[in-house]
Amino acid sequence: MKIQRRHVALTVVTVVVGVFLILPTLYIIPLSFDASSTLGVPSGRWTTSWYVELFTDRAWARAARNSLQVAVLTTVLATVLGTVLALAFRVKSRINSIANAVTLAPMIVPAVILGVGLYGLLVSWGLGHRAYRAGDSVRGGRGGQQPVAGRPRLREGRGVARRIARASTRQSGATACASGDRGGRVVRVRHQLG
Amino acid sequence: MAVAVETRPPLRSTGFRPGRLFLLAIPAAFLITFFVSPMVLVALRSGAPGWIASYTNILTSEVYLKVLANSFRTALITTALTVLIGYPYAYATARVTGTLRILLLALVLMPFWSSLLARTFSWLALLQDTGLINQTLIGMGLIDSPLPLVRTQVGVIIAMVHIMLPYFVLPLFAVMVKLDRSFMSAAESLGANAFRRFYRVFLPLSMPGVAAGASLVFILTLGFYITPAILGDPNQAMIGEVIATDLETIGFARASALGIVLLAVTLILFAVFAAARSAYVARSRA
Numbered sequence: 001m002k003i004q005r006r007h008v009a010l011t012v013v014t015v016v017v018g019v020f021l022i023l024p025t026l027y028i029i030p031l032s033f034d035a036s037s038t039l040g041v042p043s044g045r046w047t048t049s050w051y052v053e054l055f056t057d058r059a060w061a062r063a064a065r066n067s068l069q070v071a072v073l074t075t076v077l078a079t080v081l082g083t084v085l086a087l088a089f090r091v092k093s094r095i096n097s098i099a100n101a102v103t104l105a106p107m108i109v110p111a112v113i114l115g116v117g118l119y120g121l122l123v124s125w126g127l128g129h130r131a132y133r134a135g136d137s138v139r140g141g142r143g144g145q146q147p148v149a150g151r152p153r154l155r156e157g158r159g160v161a162r163r164i165a166r167a168s169t170r171q172s173g174a175t176a177c178a179s180g181d182r183g184g185r186v187v188r189v190r191h192q193l194g
Numbered sequence: 195m196a197v198a199v200e201t202r203p204p205l206r207s208t209g210f211r212p213g214r215l216f217l218l219a220i221p222a223a224f225l226i227t228f229f230v231s232p233m234v235l236v237a238l239r240s241g242a243p244g245w246i247a248s249y250t251n252i253l254t255s256e257v258y259l260k261v262l263a264n265s266f267r268t269a270l271i272t273t274a275l276t277v278l279i280g281y282p283y284a285y286a287t288a289r290v291t292g293t294l295r296i297l298l299l300a301l302v303l304m305p306f307w308s309s310l311l312a313r314t315f316s317w318l319a320l321l322q323d324t325g326l327i328n329q330t331l332i333g334m335g336l337i338d339s340p341l342p343l344v345r346t347q348v349g350v351i352i353a354m355v356h357i358m359l360p361y362f363v364l365p366l367f368a369v370m371v372k373l374d375r376s377f378m379s380a381a382e383s384l385g386a387n388a389f390r391r392f393y394r395v396f397l398p399l400s401m402p403g404v405a406a407g408a409s410l411v412f413i414l415t416l417g418f419y420i421t422p423a424i425l426g427d428p429n430q431a432m433i434g435e436v437i438a439t440d441l442e443t444i445g446f447a448r449a450s451a452l453g454i455v456l457l458a459v460t461l462i463l464f465a466v467f468a469a470a471r472s473a474y475v476a477r478s479r480a
Contacts, residue, residue: 117232
């Protein structure tokens with residue numbers, strides 16, 4: 001493609017932004033084969049042991065299963081509810097503007113507030129760990145995929161995310177100022193590196 | 195006539211429609227249970243020891259005010275940078291066609307589809323003192339000691355801009371692609387040069403996409419938790435982290451009250467934003 005002169009600046013910006021977008025995603029590929037247990041520059045010694053651990057460690061398998069379960073249930077629930085709503089909105093009516101405001105509201109409310117509320121509600125029902133599904137579906141229905149930030153103390157919540165957080169805490173020799181299992185922040189990493 | 199029935203525009207419903215009501219009832223029940231009632235719970239419990247006391251505690255606390263100010267500042271900077279670099283990227287993506295457009299879209303979608311946590315840790319590996327960026331710069335002799343890229347707001351903002359770019363670029367791209375090109379041709383035939391065509395025609399027409407994307411980015415950034423927890427300075431925590439910590443250490447009431455304060459400030463900002471937007475629309479129509 002021929003680039004006109006007045007497009008040079010645009011091309012440069014686009015290339016820089018493109019590299020910025022893809023770099024972190026690509027960078028974890030060499031890191032995942034690196035023998036060194038610190039996060040940083042690949043040491044040059046390669047290994048597949050992390051993958052062996054990933055596929056043989058039962059805790060990872062359980063975490064992956066949990067994540068998959070949450071993802072599938074959230075997707076199904078959000079798709080069904082979203083489709084039903086879209087069908088309802090097809091007919092113009094006065095209720096629409098109210099219903100539309102209510103369905104859009106979860107996007108305007110910062111996730112952490114909804115997280116706190118759902119946590120309180122579900123704990124009062126004795127269902128602490130169900131908060132995952134409900135919280136993600138409420139936001140997922142409108143396409144937000146931000147984790148519900150206020151998901152603390154979900155003891156059953158051993159998702160892949162938490163495993164990754166824990167493993168990399170261990171891996172990088174950082175001290176996890178871990179309310180980890182007990183208090184249950186998803187991750188609270190205090191790095192003492194470099 | 196079947197065709198006529200199918201193509202007629204939706205009618206304004208006047209009477210009672212049980213089927214439609216039923217359709218609305220299912221999602222409504224879900225939203226009332228899992229969105230409205232937790233929000234009501236948060237509002238009610240936020241005044242647990244005493245309404246005045248619990249809110250004056252927050253609004254007079256230097257720590258909380260600092261955290262709030264820091265959160266909104268970080269969200270504003272992140273949003274501004276996302277708009278600044280996301281706009282030209284979306285513009286370029288909308289301008290090119292074929293393989294190049296697919297490539298540019300793939301570059302946005304790849305991070306969008308990969309895990310937030312994995313990307314945050316990848317940024318840690320890139321930005322920390324022993325990370326790729328600092329080691330490369332030191333190796334090239336450009337700097338003597340590592341730049342403070344983690345445990346500072348710089349790292350948090352870099353990572354958050356990266357995480358937020360798809361949320362901005364994708365809706366903006368959708369708006370730009372649908373723009374009627376004949377407006378640009380009309381401007382050209384009336385003698386507007388390339389800059390004028392962009393500034394007076396394309397930019398205003400794409401503003402709805404910018405507004406939608408930017409407000410989404412702003413809200414998501416405000417609620418951020420993982421990224422500032424991993425990359426940020428613990429002394430410059432964002433409100434999401436503080437709410438989560440207070441939920442554990444102080445209790446539900448304090449976390450709720452903080453949440454309500456955050457929500458109130460967010461809604462005020464949005465009202466200001468909406469007012470400014472309608473003033474802008476009114477002025478451009480005049």
